[in-house]
Structures are given as C-alpha cells and as structure tokens.
Amino acid sequence: MKSQQSTQTMKPATAAKKLGVYLPATPAEFQEGAVTRAELNRLQSEPPEWLRALRQDGPHPRPVVAEKLGVSIAGLARGGVTEALTTEQIEALKRERPEWLERERATQAGVRKEAARLKDLRKENAGQG
Incomplete structure (x- = not known):
C-alpha cells in the first residue's frame, strides 16, 4: 500500500516569522493564504522584490x-x-x-x-x- 504524502502548510503569520518580516506589511496574497514548505523555501532562496524591500527597509x-x-x-x-x-x-x-x-x-x-x-x-x- 502506498501512502500519499500531504503537503505541509503553515499560516502566513508563521511563514512571516520564519522569514523575519512584519506580517501586516506583506502583500495581501501572502497574508490571505497558507504557505507550503516549498513556497517558504523558494521565498528564502529567491526572495521576491517585496520581501527584499521589507527586509531592507x-x-x-x-x-x-x-x-x-x-x-x-x-x-x-x-x-x-x-x-x-x-x-x-x-x-x-x-x-x-x-x-x-x-x-x-x-x-x-x-x-x-x-x-x-x-x-x-x-x-x-x-x-x-
């Protein structure tokens, strides 16, 4: 029997904490949806402009x-x-x-x-x- 691996997700607040950013300052689409582990890894390795700007300013x-x-x-x-x-x-x-x-x-x-x-x-x- 083959088990199906579920996609691990986290709340936007948890993802923001892991990214070291202030959640209310993130884009609405980030605040409104769950973040998968793969998405978090991608944000960390290839941060989009909004994330770079938040981390800097x-x-x-x-x-x-x-x-x-x-x-x-x-x-x-x-x-x-x-x-x-x-x-x-x-x-x-x-x-x-x-x-x-x-x-x-x-x-x-x-x-x-x-x-x-x-x-x-x-x-x-x-x-x-």
Whole structure:
C-alpha cells in the first residue's frame, strides 16, 4: 500500500516569522493564504522584490528590531517600543542613543556575559567528570 504524502502548510503569520518580516506589511496574497514548505523555501532562496524591500527597509517585527538595537524584546517594551519600526527609525534610535536604549544594551551585554560564563563553567565541569 502506498501512502500519499500531504503537503505541509503553515499560516502566513508563521511563514512571516520564519522569514523575519512584519506580517501586516506583506502583500495581501501572502497574508490571505497558507504557505507550503516549498513556497517558504523558494521565498528564502529567491526572495521576491517585496520581501527584499521589507527586509531592507522594514517595517521590521519586534524580534528583528530588538536584534538590530542589541536589546531584548522585553527591553524594547520597557523602552516603550511596542510597534514595528522601519530601518530609518532604528537608525535614528541608534544615533539618538536614548537613556533606555543604553540601559537595555548594558543589561543585554550582562546577560550575554553571564551566559558565556555559565557555558565555560559547564564545559569545565564536564571535563572533570
């Protein structure tokens, strides 16, 4: 007996997240239909103009904004940033260097430093056992 392989699909929100783009800024046809795994792979390997433009200029979803600013998503919220931002808006924040951004960057640097310390400690303990 031969089993028929079904086409794996995902919601547009999931595909947008995987592509790193802000769903409301995508074309209507992208927002309205399911996206197959093959379509997602094609979008990733051969991005159409709308996807290239969104990745370059935004608006960007909060995880991308947080990454570009070097802070956590929670840090964005503490700084009052709750909406998607364009690349231009992100660059303006980098130039202005508001107090909340500097504070959140310092916090994020501390978190990374502690994570690295714990990783080294685990590696050291694994070597002794």
